[in-house]
Amino acid sequence: MTSSSSFLAKGPLLALLVPLSPLVQADLQSLDDSDMAGISGQSGITMELDLAATANSISYFDDGSGIHLDGFRIGAASDPNARAHQIYKIDILADASLNLDFLVQDRRIEFTDVHLDDNPSASMGGVFFDHDLDGNLRLSPGGALSSAGYTYDVNYQMTNGRLGYRTNGNEVFLDGISMDVSAPGMTLDVDGSTLVLASPSVTGSYRVDAIRYSNNPLNHGVSRDVTSGELLPSYGSLSGDFDLSSETRITAGGRFGDEGIRIDGSTTINSANFIYSDDGNSIALLGMTGASTINNLRLDVAPDWQGRQSLALTVDSISGNLDIQQVQLGGNGKNLGQINLDYLFADQTINGQAYTNAVYLQGGGNADAGNQGLRLAAQWSLANANVAYTEDGNRVVFSGLQSWGQGDLTVDVTRNEVRNGTQFYDGLRIGFEGVKGGYRINGLRVGDDDAPLQGGTELLLALGVFPSYDFEIDGQITLGAGGASGEGLTINSDIQITNGRAALVAAPYDEGSGEVSQKGLWATELNYDSHVRDMTVDVTDDGLAIIKGEAWGTMDIGNLRVGDKTDGGSFGRFVVQNYEKGSSMTISPGGAGNVCVGGSGADASSCAASGGMWEMRGDEGVTVGLKQVFARAVSDTKRNAFIWETHRHQGADGPENGTGTQLVLNDIYTSDGEDLDGDGVEDNTFGIQTDLSVDIYRTKVVKKGDGADANGVVGNRGDEKIMDDSTAAGYRYVASPTETEKADRPLGFAVQAHSRFKELSVNNIDLVHPTGGAATAIYGVKLQNMDIKANLTATPIQ
């Protein structure tokens, strides 16, 4: 956030500095004597200029290594051969402060390439920034620390803005940026050898009309395609406001060699709101507050750990917190709940390997995509984070999140083509090359951050998140512009995970006495090959809608281990293959609402009369609607199948896949059971439809036996667990809780589920012997007309 606030404040400074640059070739207005005479505080100086400036290259050298901005230009945004119009009015006011009013019209600042010394042909790509500016800068003597410093008051309005990134003729850019910023009382001081920039109040608002994509090389910073005249497709629009304060300290000296830049800073988010809109429907993060501290960020031109020359950003630590009061989703303003997180990025050692936080920026991107693109050789080390989710006043904290890793990320703007033998898609392509990392969660805390650590992280499996995961990732995700209709996202991805170790059930890695071997049920020697084509993501009136075009993948679990993830006993090998066409998912705010658990009835009295328990789970929470359409097999890789293999031959590297005995459920598919569209093929559109409503709610937990439990708390079988902070264990057992005591039942996840399908079939079930071959045990299974409803509560065990 420091960088953001600094950037916001520097806009006018750039406006001031640009006309002073020796590169500028401007038409200057001649001043007569009367203008010159007025600098005592009355009429001042007015400069009006039409500016066009170019430079073949601007270079920065650090310990002899250089980074070069090529094709630098300042001129008109609307015409590459025209000049930007600028007016500056300078006054010396009565209190000896300098006042600068500035007006900038139709200006573009851009560079076409960024490259490093060691590889001139590999470019990071080009950036352009269009804007109109109307603002004011007042410079007064005296800073925050001494009279030798300066005080700045800045106000400006930016309109008609564009900020874009271009590689190999393709562009992604923010279009129609407007911004109002007010930053009074900024100070600039020198403290010893450190430059101190303090911004006590930076307030403003912004709007981005569209985030556009172009695959036409003839387009450059335009909203409409120059060939067709059509508006370029959009990912959506952005808007928001902010109230920040920050202090940034800048010192000479890098982490590598003698030269470089050191930055330390702190930023406080007094308030902020952020809204992403897709065809008028929004995801809104409202009521944000927080703070962040950057400790010893260094900027160097230096080689990465593989000796590749880079623009290196390395940091000792980044810490902070962010609170989001409301997460609204969809067109009706309904709320998912509150999110609070705190984080510490700092050096740590995992499995004997040291990890730090560093990004080494290099040119080139994906090797097949062209010579322009961005490569980020990255190391990350999240030493600790806690993520809290609160809905209807009930709070669960996912505690002790750690993450680590290193590898190359590539960023390219690509178009739909086969280039150098690689298939690319329209959009912003994020590539993963040899990214090796992992994460783990220590446990849950319910109620507040200081509550006892509990299990239950496996509840995240319902969201497709493993509680702990080591992985090596290669592949790509391309984010295209435009959803199922209008704005939105279209995703094409190919991801390969190798040597993975994923927890299905996980105990804490630290129960308070230091790190221990994390016990669990592990999918190890995991190789996962996943492909998605034309998946659209849109914000709709009801929430977030994800529609898969075609998706297939193979998850090959070499060993399903219990206990330790490296040497725990193995249940054998499991292979799960999926092939889906037309599957979808919707995520909507709001949980189950009022529920009759264990009975039936539309109100409390009728529910109680049926023997049920009436629960009012509130307005917040989340509901997920899934439709999984399992297609019939078309090949060995595009099919739905399940394989369990045991008794494998023991090779030098452990069990060898394919040498054992297998149980194979082959070609699992859904069907509507009829051909309504008359194409001669049974329809397959209904799939398996599941609605899951999830709330955090007080749940009934009963003791399962007489006597003391593992924490020494005594109770009888059937007694209810009631939370009580006055007791040593934080809870007690009660035979017949009162209504007041029921309000202190343990918090857990309450899930209301409804799943149904017309037909689910298995073509055949085979038993495969390594020498005898396959023998079919069952020649077909057909399950029809299924409708399952469930009310489940899942509570972490303390």
Place this chain on the structure above:
Amino acid sequence: MSKYRMNRQSRMASLALMGVLISLVSPARADLNRLDDSTLSDISGQGGIYLSGDISINEDGGPIQNTYFGSCSDASKRCGARLAYQLKEGGGWMVLDDIRGKFSFEGLTLRVRKIDSGFGGDGALFNRDVLEIGLPNIVRYDSVTFKLATSSTARPTDPGFQQTDIFSVEMQGDVVLEGNLLVFPTGNP
């Protein structure tokens, strides 16, 4: 057609029976140990989850509306789920038809734990990690019904469909399941 009504209170004093059942269906055979009551009684431990709830199958019927499946209020049609499987290529189909009912349970737990003590000294010898499924004390069956049948076709709407209902089952009442089911691998994976 016969009808069997179940209302039983069965207590499983040890894990042996469930363990045997698991080992019969699993190529990875489990070693079995007898657990004492104190070991079975706790809900506390080093993590895991505690599950309670109810599950109903075709309470109001299923999604198919045709000549065979329909609303539960239509006595001429079946509103339950149907499972058919074929054991011989080109042969007939075994069928569980009109599957309906509701199950309720309280206190099913799931966690991973290490057994290295107790069990009359056997725990120290065992010294391994297990996946522990803590059984709920009571599972309540509410109008759980199905019909066992044989059929000439997979679907009741296929041409030439003929079906013979052999008997139907209705389960009502409580089943007591106590103790922990310990699942662990053994043998060659």
